Amino acid sequence: MDNQASVASIGIDQIKPLDQIMQQVAEHKGCGTSSEGGKASCGSSGGPEDMDPAIWEKVKNHPCYSEEAHHHFARMHVAVAPACNIQCNYCNRKYDCANESRPGVVSEKLTPEQAAKKVLAVASTIPQMTVLGIAGPGDPLANPEKTFKTFELIAATAPDIKLCVSTNGLALPEHVDRLSQYNIDHVTITINMVDPEIGQHIYPWIFYKNKRWKGIDAARILHEHQMRGLEMLTERGILCKVNSVMIPGINDKHLVEVNKAVKSRGAFLHNIMPLISAPEHGTVFGLNGQRGPTAQELKALQDSCEGEMNMMRHCRQCRADAVGLLGEDRSSEFTTEKIEAMEVNYDMEGRKAYQAAVEQERQATVAAKQAEMADLEAEFSDVKILIAVATKGHGRVNEHFGHAQEFQIYELSTSGSKFVGHRRVDLYCQGGYGEEDALPIVIRAINDCVAVFVAKIGGCPKADLQAAGIDPVDKYAHEFIEQSAVKYFKEYLGKIKSGEIVHAARGDADIRQGAYIAA
Amino acid sequence: MAFKIISSQCTACSACEPECPNNAIREKDGTFIIKPEKCTECLGYFDEPQCVAVCPVDDTCVIDNSFPRYVVAA
Numbered sequence: 001m002d003n004q005a006s007v008a009s010i011g012i013d014q015i016k017p018l019d020q021i022m023q024q025v026a027e028h029k030g031c032g033t034s035s036e037g038g039k040a041s042c043g044s045s046g047g048p049e050d051m052d053p054a055i056w057e058k059v060k061n062h063p064c065y066s067e068e069a070h071h072h073f074a075r076m077h078v079a080v081a082p083a084c085n086i087q088c089n090y091c092n093r094k095y096d097c098a099n100e101s102r103p104g105v106v107s108e109k110l111t112p113e114q115a116a117k118k119v120l121a122v123a124s125t126i127p128q129m130t131v132l133g134i135a136g137p138g139d140p141l142a143n144p145e146k147t148f149k150t151f152e153l154i155a156a157t158a159p160d161i162k163l164c165v166s167t168n169g170l171a172l173p174e175h176v177d178r179l180s181q182y183n184i185d186h187v188t189i190t191i192n193m194v195d196p197e198i199g200q201h202i203y204p205w206i207f208y209k210n211k212r213w214k215g216i217d218a219a220r221i222l223h224e225h226q227m228r229g230l231e232m233l234t235e236r237g238i239l240c241k242v243n244s245v246m247i248p249g250i251n252d253k254h255l256v257e258v259n260k261a262v263k264s265r266g267a268f269l270h271n272i273m274p275l276i277s278a279p280e281h282g283t284v285f286g287l288n289g290q291r292g293p294t295a296q297e298l299k300a301l302q303d304s305c306e307g308e309m310n311m312m313r314h315c316r317q318c319r320a321d322a323v324g325l326l327g328e329d330r331s332s333e334f335t336t337e338k339i340e341a342m343e344v345n346y347d348m349e350g351r352k353a354y355q356a357a358v359e360q361e362r363q364a365t366v367a368a369k370q371a372e373m374a375d376l377e378a379e380f381s382d383v384k385i386l387i388a389v390a391t392k393g394h395g396r397v398n399e400h401f402g403h404a405q406e407f408q409i410y411e412l413s414t415s416g417s418k419f420v421g422h423r424r425v426d427l428y429c430q431g432g433y434g435e436e437d438a439l440p441i442v443i444r445a446i447n448d449c450v451a452v453f454v455a456k457i458g459g460c461p462k463a464d465l466q467a468a469g470i471d472p473v474d475k476y477a478h479e480f481i482e483q484s485a486v487k488y489f490k491e492y493l494g495k496i497k498s499g500e501i502v503h504a505a506r507g508d509a510d511i512r513q514g515a516y517i518a519a
Numbered sequence: 520m521a522f523k524i525i526s527s528q529c530t531a532c533s534a535c536e537p538e539c540p541n542n543a544i545r546e547k548d549g550t551f552i553i554k555p556e557k558c559t560e561c562l563g564y565f566d567e568p569q570c571v572a573v574c575p576v577d578d579t580c581v582i583d584n585s586f587p588r589y590v591v592a593a
Contacts, residue, residue, distance in 0.1 A: 083534035084575060093530045093575045109531075138532055210538070210565045212572035 058185050058239055061130040062162060063326050067419050070314045070326045071395040072358045075131040076122050078115035079321040080146045084138035085170050086206040089284035090245055090275055112146055114336055116153035120346050121339045122323055123158055127354035133164045141171035151182045160348060170206060170222055172229030180236045187233055189226055190243040193251055194261040196220040201250050227265060234266030241269040246293050246301060259305040270305060271312035274298050274511045295448060295509040299420060313421045325393050365395040368483040373416055376486055381493055383503050384413045388446040389481050390454045397476045397484060401457035407446050412489040417482045443468045448509040453484060521555035522568055523583035528576050538569035560589045
């Protein structure tokens, strides 16, 4: 129960004055990045030297709020909130496929009681599951009774689990006080515009005050509620992340303005995600041929906003019923039917012990990287490269090339390694043999990378990768990702100096659309 | 006198249920249904039928022609 006390104690009265916190938040540079002075921050340091302890306490175990935590801690969503109060052109509520992973999609909806039971079952099976989110598949605040009932049940039975909610913001102002009453530490608002002229091309309608509003009026009302909601959260000391969907030609340039607007209202983290718009999803954007951004376009926009505030780059745009580490989905292990049959024993002490071990592991990861950095800092070079990493978590190179469902992308330069994103790929290999046409998909997804780090790789894909100019690296198998990356970069610089290789910029890469879980 | 929900179109999102001023909507067999004798087409309550206005799938809440249109009592 200690943990509950510590979570509960982060009340408004005990938090430092808001302006002080916001100042610290503003000064704190992005997760996983190094600021000008090369000083490490939340994504890369073992401790919160440059962050308010109250904020560090809230984010350190939260995979969606800390890049570093996402290697070690898991989250789950419960689909208790099917109703929505707005329509977005990138969403189609009729489409639901078990092999599909994206927001707005779930396999089964739950009652609050079923959800509470599921949370206990998952928390008992996956001790690193620290966060419960309600993210739909509609809008949680358009289903306030179901959402708050779920939070109430979970707070009573599993008080160490952090609660968070993701909303479009329309109903946020009327529910902010209730959110703070229920001890909800983290709220995510999806904000795609701060100009209704642009908003009318994203939102065909909203339902507000017993009326369907369309066009620019709808976008104006939504915008006003989003801004007011964000300000109200900030006033109450609730951490707020802003999600934005990058829609080329509609709001891509405008998202720089969105970034400034949300930063000035106290948002903690900004997550710019690529539009998912495959025609088979049946969304307006999917059907009218609206494309999503390329990997380079997305990274360029994220980079340009990074000077302003923390940017999140590890978002997996997961389903509203996802379970597990980001990048994996174990929801099929926890269907209602399976949960009914489970013996659930909620072992708070065991969870705490496990999480303490994870904390040590995380500190070891950081220490290893810092030691490796020591002689890199003397190097002067403007070379920057990207590498792809196959990992199952724990901050290590521990996945086989052929089993990877995604690759994590790190940017390496003389200021160290920086996580800049991830690329989904379908399972390249199932049952131990390579599928001939899957490899080109993987190569296109990591085409901008100089190397790919894997725990193991077969002879054929190795040769194909080399032919595509990507260095397959298996010598860091099961070692720490960032330490290995820095080591590799030092060798790379050495080879440039000796003339063994010539550094050249690589091309763009695909952001994979559609199915995430191979059928 | 009533609206009906085309069940093959209904996503069972439940958005309509709490909006109905007559409590005429409930879940049945995985989708939602409108009790025709309770439905007033929202006349006398709102400018537009609430189920139609909130439904995420177009042409799902439609007039049921097997009933005469609802008339507000004078």
